[in-house]
Amino acid sequence: MKPSFAIVGCGKVGTALGVFLNSAGYRPAGFASKSLSSAKRAANIIQSDHFSDVPWEITRNADLVFITTPDGAITDTCDNISRNRGFANNTVVLHCSGALPSTILSTAKKCGAFIGSMHPLQSFASVDYVTNPFKNIIVSTEGESRAVKVAKEIATDLGGTSVTILTEAKTLYHASAVVASNYLVTLLDLAFKLIGEAGIAGQDAFDVLKPLIEGTLSNVEKVGIPEALTGPIVRGDLETVEKHIEEIGLITPELLALYKTFGFYTIDIAKAKGTISESTCKKLKRIFGPPPPADPV
Ligand SMILES: NC(=O)c1ccc[n+]([C@@H]2O[C@H](COP(=O)([O-])OP(=O)(O)OC[C@H]3O[C@@H](n4cnc5c(N)ncnc54)[C@H](OP(=O)(O)O)[C@@H]3O)[C@@H](O)[C@H]2O)c1
Missing domain, CATH: 3.40.50.720 (NAD(P)-binding Rossmann-like Domain)
Structure with missing residues (x-):
């Protein structure tokens, strides 16, 4: 019973x-x-x-x-x-x-x-x-x-x-769920705003990026992190990331800090994948800059 x-x-x-x-x-x-x-x-x-x-x-x-x-x-x-x-x-x-x-x-x-x-x-x-x-x-x-x-x-x-x-890590468990759910929305908002500048706005932005988003999720499921990482950072393409930073700084400067922060943390994932040298890694870190310091309380 x-x-x-x-x-x-x-x-x-x-x-x-x-x-x-x-x-x-x-x-x-x-x-x-x-x-x-x-x-x-x-x-x-x-x-x-x-x-x-x-x-x-x-x-x-x-x-x-x-x-x-x-x-x-x-x-x-x-x-x-x-x-x-x-x-x-x-x-x-x-x-x-x-x-x-x-x-x-x-x-x-x-x-x-x-x-x-x-x-x-x-x-x-x-x-x-x-x-x-x-x-x-x-x-x-x-x-x-x-x-x-x-x-x-x-x-x-x-x-x-x-x-x-673990009971003692319940807060971190919850923070993880917030990142996976809420911050995913924030990340997509960043992507939609950038592609909006290229003339693809609203629902079209979602429709255009959806196959890429789903493909990436599928790759993470199949091969995990860091193997699922693709793009200019993992290729060590300094010129492309410099152009991104320059253009974002000119056209949507309010998005630059977030873009650079994500880029900065992506370097370590690229390093773990083993596709970039130590010297490229250092150059990328200089380009993205250290993450901004937290505001003093
Ligand atoms: N909603 C979600 O998506 C979700 C998902 C996962 C976990 N949770 C968790 O589930 C729990 C409940 O969330 P919920 O979304 O179901 O909340 P909810 O819809 O606001 O329901 C809470 C209920 O508790 C009653 N209540 C408030 N204070 C009380 C008290 N002192 N004594 C007895 N009853 C009281 C409320 O008042 P009345 O009696 O006046 O109606 C209400 O019916 C929370 O711990 C939340 O974190 C929620």
């Missing part, structure tokens, strides 16, 4: 967990949220009668407790439940934040609970689910070994795949 679960924080992620854990055979112990209406809405979806705006009334009866409030409310919510003896002995308490470690749930340990986090690498945009948003995604888990074991089973039961990360 699958464990019983309680959801505290019936927003986008909490509702999705409630719906698809229920479908996977987990038994709903109930739903709690700041507002009774959110708890009731989530409970209604799976025809449960158990909802409340007092979390410990719900969590006391659960083998698993998910605290899916906004990140800033997780610790207080957990502390309140602990203070009101709302975790039964051996309960597994999980939050879903990508940025925060499981240690923010430490008060639950005093009640004999096991703590962990499971972060679904997915974007949850609404509380209305037609398809399972956990299907085929990666769920990152960390925490006490018993909690991690349970979180990994849950990820599998929801249709995803789990990876385990």
Whole structure:
């Protein structure tokens, strides 16, 4: 028999967990949220009668407790439940934040609970689910070994795949996701602005660059970094990169620092590929210049 679960924080992620854990055979112990209406809405979806705006009334009866409030409310919510003896002995308490470690749930340990986090690498945009948003995604888990074991089973039961990360490096894990997702958008914005200067703007910029972007992603997947790196830096083509810097400086000077910073870090990847000599490497570093110093705080 699958464990019983309680959801505290019936927003986008909490509702999705409630719906698809229920479908996977987990038994709903109930739903709690700041507002009774959110708890009731989530409970209604799976025809449960158990909802409340007092979390410990719900969590006391659960083998698993998910605290899916906004990140800033997780610790207080957990502390309140602990203070009101709302975790039964051996309960597994999980939050879903990508940025925060499981240690923010430490008060639950005093009640004999096991703590962990499971972060679904997915974007949850609404509380209305037609398809399972956990299907085929990666769920990152960390925490006490018993909690991690349970979180990994849950990820599998929801249709995803789990990876385990180091609790002490949770912030860097999250920074990596920000770079891969948010900064990819920033990088594409830079590329679109540059090609815009050549007369290809808007949707056309995306359409023209898309095969190149997809080809590069495919190469990274197939041969990895540094082998996937192509272009003037890896060829040691000093003249071309000097021209880029000159033209960008003339036409779109506001983009020059970003272009040079990416170029500077690309030199080491080219060096690792073994296609440029030490002297070319030094010349390139002079051309791109050291990255600008951080602003004094
Ligand atoms: N959204 C995503 O794409 C995504 C992806 C991965 C992970 N996550 C993580 O999942 C967690 C939940 O995010 P979300 O996007 O689902 O947030 P959300 O849609 O804003 O839902 C949070 C819910 O918690 C309730 N709540 C707020 N304070 C509370 C409290 N003190 N006690 C009980 N309930 C409280 C909210 O209020 P009401 O009761 O008033 O409705 C709301 O229903 C966060 O840790 C987030 O980092 C989110």
